[in-house]
Amino acid sequence: MDVVLDLSRWLELLGSELDYDYPTTEQPMGNSHIRHSRARVLGGCSSHNTLISFRPFNEDLDLWAREFGCPSWSAHRLQPYGDRIKLNTLPVAHQQRNHVVKDWVAASSSATGAPVIDDFNAQIVHRGGFSSGVGFFNISYDPHTGQRSSASTAYLHDIMPHGPHRRNNLHLFLETWANRIVFDEQEPLHARGVAVTTRAGLSKTLTARREVILCAGAIDTPRLMLHSGLGPRAELEALGLPCRKDLPGVGENLIDHPESIWMAETRDTPPETVMSSDAGLFLRVLPSSAEPWTVMKEEIARIPDLMFHIYQVPFADNTERMGYPRPQNAICMTPNIPRSQCKGKLSLASADPAEKPLLNFRYFEDAHGYDARILVEGIKIARRIAQTSPFKEHVVREIAPGPNVQTDEEISEYARRAAHTVYHPAGTCRMGTPADDALVVVDERDLRVVGTRGLVVCDASLMPLLPTVNPMLTVLAVAERAADLLADEAYGHARELPSWSE
Numbered sequence: 001m002d003v004v005l006d007l008s009r010w011l012e013l014l015g016s017e018l019d020y021d022y023p024t025t026e027q028p029m030g031n032s033h034i035r036h037s038r039a040r041v042l043g044g045c046s047s048h049n050t051l052i053s054f055r056p057f058n059e060d061l062d063l064w065a066r067e068f069g070c071p072s073w074s075a076h077r078l079q080p081y082g083d084r085i086k087l088n089t090l091p092v093a094h095q096q097r098n099h100v101v102k103d104w105v106a107a108s109s110s111a112t113g114a115p116v117i118d119d120f121n122a123q124i125v126h127r128g129g130f131s132s133g134v135g136f137f138n139i140s141y142d143p144h145t146g147q148r149s150s151a152s153t154a155y156l157h158d159i160m161p162h163g164p165h166r167r168n169n170l171h172l173f174l175e176t177w178a179n180r181i182v183f184d185e186q187e188p189l190h191a192r193g194v195a196v197t198t199r200a201g202l203s204k205t206l207t208a209r210r211e212v213i214l215c216a217g218a219i220d221t222p223r224l225m226l227h228s229g230l231g232p233r234a235e236l237e238a239l240g241l242p243c244r245k246d247l248p249g250v251g252e253n254l255i256d257h258p259e260s261i262w263m264a265e266t267r268d269t270p271p272e273t274v275m276s277s278d279a280g281l282f283l284r285v286l287p288s289s290a291e292p293w294t295v296m297k298e299e300i301a302r303i304p305d306l307m308f309h310i311y312q313v314p315f316a317d318n319t320e321r322m323g324y325p326r327p328q329n330a331i332c333m334t335p336n337i338p339r340s341q342c343k344g345k346l347s348l349a350s351a352d353p354a355e356k357p358l359l360n361f362r363y364f365e366d367a368h369g370y371d372a373r374i375l376v377e378g379i380k381i382a383r384r385i386a387q388t389s390p391f392k393e394h395v396v397r398e399i400a401p402g403p404n405v406q407t408d409e410e411i412s413e414y415a416r417r418a419a420h421t422v423y424h425p426a427g428t429c430r431m432g433t434p435a436d437d438a439l440v441v442v443d444e445r446d447l448r449v450v451g452t453r454g455l456v457v458c459d460a461s462l463m464p465l466l467p468t469v470n471p472m473l474t475v476l477a478v479a480e481r482a483a484d485l486l487a488d489e490a491y492g493h494a495r496e497l498p499s500w501s502e
C-alpha cells in the first residue's frame with residue numbers, strides 16, 4: 001500500500017483506518033486530548049512511524065542493568081545486537097536536506113554550543129556518545145525511492161508467501177486479533193496458544209509448538225494479559241475477570257516521551273524533506289542530581305536530558321484548541337523529555353475485550369516537577385535559536401507560545417497544556433529480577449512472564465525505562481537478542497555475534 005510504504009505520507013496514517021488510535025484519560029496537569037497512535041499494520045508502528053533510527057546510549061542500557069535489576073541487558077550485552085538489525089539506516093541523504101533545516105542546524109549550534117553531528121549513531125555507538133549535538137537524523141529508508149525500511153519490509157517481505165525467499169514455516173494471519181491467551185487444561189499456568197478472531201470473523205485457537213511470544217506493544221500486550229487473567233488480582237476480580245496469576249506489575253510503569261511545541265510562521269516551506277521532521281537537537285540542561293537514579297550519577301551527566309525534533313508542518317492540533325492560529329507555512333520545534341519521571345498506569349475499563357483500555361500517563365504529576373522544568377528550558381532555548389542567524393531570517397513571527405507567555409510559570413502552564421507525545425509508550429510489562437521486586441512482570445534472564453510457562457514478552461512493554469532517544473532500534477535490538485535466547489534454549493545454538501569491546 002503506497003500510503004504505508006511511502007515514508008513522506010506518515011501523517012496521513014494518524015487517525016486513519018490503519019490506526020487503533022487510543023485516547024488518554026483526564027490529565028489534570030497536562031493535556032487530556034492526546035491520542036496515542038498504534039499501527040494496525042504488519043511491522044507494527046515501524047510501518048507508520050517516522051523511522052527516526054537511533055541506537056540507545058550505553059548509559060541507557062547500563063541503567064537498565066544497574067538501576068532496574070536487568071544485568072543481562074547492559075550495553076555490553078545488548079549493543080552488539082544493534083549491529084545486526086536489518087533496517088537500512090542512514091543519515092538523511094544530502095540531496096534531500098532542506099535548506100531551512102540546514103539553517104536551523106547551524107543556528108542551533110551557534111545558539112547553544114552543541115556541535116554539529118554528521119552521524120548520530122556512529123557517535124553514540126563508536127565514538128563515546130555525546131551530551132549535546134545537533135544534526136540531520138539517521139532514518140531507516142531507501143533514499144532513492146523514499147520507501148520505508150521497516151520491521152515488515154526488512155524482516156518479512158522477502159520470506160512471505162509471495163517473496164523471493166518464501167519460508168514454508170512462516171504463516172501470517174493478517175487482520176487477525178488475539179483476544180486471549182489459552183492455557184493448558186492440566187497445567188493452568190502453561191500457555192499453549194492464543195484465541196483469535198480472523199479477518200472473516202471466525203473464532204480460532206492457534207496452538208504453539210513451543211511457546212507463545214507476546215509482541216502486541218506496550219498497550220496491547222498488557223491488555224491481552226489482563227484479559228487472560230494475568231494481572232493485579234483485586235482489579236481483575238472487581239471487573240468480574242477470574243485471576244489466573246496475580247501479577248501486580250501488569251499495566252504499571254506506563255512511560256512515554258512527552259513533548260511540547262514552539263511554533264513560528266515562516267516565509268515559505270521548501271519541498272525537499274524526507275518526512276517533515278528530518279533533524280534534531282540534544283542538550284544537557286539540568287544537573288544530573290535532578291534525576292533520581294541511585295547509581296551512575298557521573299555517567300548520566302554525560303548524556304542529554306533534553307531533545308528537540310523540528311517539524312516543517314504546522315503541528316497545530318493542540319495549539320489551535322488553545323486558540324492559536326494555524327499558519328500555512330510553519331516550523332515547529334518540539335522539545336521532549338528523554339527520561340521522563342512520570343509513571344502512569346494502564347488498566348481495563350471493563351471485562352469486554354473490545355473496549356479500549358484506560359491510559360493514565362500521569363503527565364507532569366512527578367513529585368519534583370522535573371518534567372515541566374525540562375520543557376520550560378526547551379521553550380526558552382527554542383526562542384534563542386529562533387533569534388539566531390541564519391535561521392532567524394526564515395521566521396516571520398512566533399505563533400506559540402506567543403509574546404504574552406514570558407515567565408517560567410506562564411511557559412510551564414502553556415507547555416503542559418500544549419503537550420503532546422512522541423508516541424513512545426513503553427514499560428507496562430517491565431522486566432527485572434522477580435526475586436527482588438514484586439512489580440516485575442518479565443524475568444530479565446529469559447523474557448518469560450513471571451510464574452508462567454511457555455509465555456514470553458518481546459516488545460516495548462518490557463523496557464524498565466525508555467532510552468534517551470527514539471526507541472524503535474532498541475526494541476529491534478531486544479528482539480534480536482530474544483531470538484538468540486530462544487534459539488539457544490530450543491536448539492542449543494545462538495548465532496555468532498559481531499565483536500564488541502567494552
Ligand SMILES: Cc1cc2nc3c(=O)[nH]c(=O)nc-3n(C[C@H](O)[C@H](O)[C@H](O)COP(=O)(O)OP(=O)(O)OC[C@H]3O[C@@H](n4cnc5c(N)ncnc54)[C@H](O)[C@@H]3O)c2cc1C
Pocket residue numbers: 037038039040041042043044045046048049050051052053054176177178179215216217218220221224422423424425458459460461469470471472473475
Ligand atoms: C506516529 C508514530 C511515530 C513514531 N516515530 C518513531 C520514530 O521516528 N523513531 C522511533 O524510534 N520510534 C518511533 N515511534 C515509536 C516506535 O514505533 C515504537 O516504539 C515501536 O514500534 C514499538 O514496537 P512494539 O513492537 O513494542 O509495538 P508495535 O510497533 O506497536 O507493534 C505491535 C503490533 O501488534 C499488533 N497487535 C496489537 N494488539 C494485537 C492483538 N490483540 N492481536 C493481533 N495483533 C495485535 C499491532 O497491530 C502491531 O502490528 C513512533 C510511533 C508512532 C505511533
